[in-house]
Amino acid sequence: MDDLAGFLRTRRSRVDPAAAGIPTDRRRRVAGLRREEVAHLSGVSVDYYVRLEQCRATQPSEQVLDALAEVLGLDGTEREHLCRLARQHRRGAKAPGKGAQPAGGRARVRPEVLRVLDLVVGAPALIMDHRLDVLAGNRLAGLLYGRAVPGLNTARHIFLEEAERGLYADWEQCTLDVVGHLRLAAGQHPDDPRLASLIGELAMRSERFRRLWARADVRARTHGRKAFRHPLVGLLELHQENFALPGESGMELLVLSAAPGSPAEDGLRLLDGLGAGRGADTGGERASPRRTDPAAMPFSTSTGTSPM
Structure with missing residues (x-):
């Protein structure tokens, strides 16, 4: 790769x-x-x-x-x-190292890590692997993305789901970050067939991905601004922190926090309230919630919400 x-x-x-x-x-x-x-x-x-x-x-x-x-x-x-x-x-060609994730199937998150995830309140939080597969998420993460997040791959979401692009206020910057991360991951996990398949799929289906991949940029984003344009609550100017999980090859805990007293903090509180009692389950398999569920409402770039 x-x-x-x-x-x-x-x-x-x-x-x-x-x-x-x-x-x-x-x-x-x-x-x-x-x-x-x-x-x-x-x-x-x-x-x-x-x-x-x-x-x-x-x-x-x-x-x-x-x-x-x-x-x-x-x-x-x-x-x-x-x-x-x-x-x-x-x-030369190396065998998968100790602690490497299995080539097939979704990696399992330790129950102890899931308990830590549940302790994060007031901020969306995700467990993600080196392929940008979301393995688990708390309730606010599901409300932010409008779906149960386990099974979501954020690279596909950003590059291939055009109707969802409005969620990302800085979509072009997100594409740069994703390609840089995947290029770095390809060097760290050269024998991962699922990663190779993902990169091949993105290259076949996205002209922008092909152009950016050819630049061979590598990026390791551990923290920084992450802005979302949510159709229900508008602009959410959040700060992303990545925490590498010990003993988990490529797994990270991502927390998207809002500054105290900021409009984004109010927006997350409003989003949490809109989803209260709606049964937004983000910890299990992806559900098929009713269309009336705010957590299941589709995103659109033509939404009339306030800009990010």
Whole structure:
């Protein structure tokens, strides 16, 4: 799903030669750095770097990787991704490691983790795996998404369910985050057939996903702004925090909180009240609630609610 050579090519194409101290003129037609320029700046031979990009050199040292990361201007997440891809080349195809999730079926969440999830009140909370499959959610999460969330894949929801796009106030930014996360996950779980299938499905069905995937961006979003445009309560400016679960390969607890005294806090309180007594069950299998259930009302980009 990902390889060292392809990552190197995409990264060097983005480096500004002038910023790297390389004189340029209008006759230059190469985007970014040439191979020989990367080799010179990182202190390796041109032949060796060419072999890296042709998948013929599979054992770059840590020193070489550090030098390449510096020349290519990689951030911490990208540097770790580069080293991970290099390690995969060194040892070849690897068997799933200890604690890896099974290839088939949905991963199981420990009962103790579900109890923690139930303790989160006043904020939507989800348990999600590295494929962006929602494994469990509290009541407010179901009300936010308008459905029982176990079984929801947020990548499909964002890219493929066009009628649902209005839920995301920053849809374009969400697509960048999703692709960056999946690219990172592909490097962390190279032998996961379900992840490969998901990426293939998104690439076949979404032109925007194909364009973004070709950029080979990697992202590890652990916290930040997450805004929703809910059809019943309007703009919800929330803050997302991701907590990696110990002993669970790729599983995270996501909490979407509102600042105290903010309109978003009022909106979540209103949403909770609208769903009270409606039987919105988010912890079990996806239900088929009545259309009168506020938690089951479909989202629409044409809703007349206040903008986010």
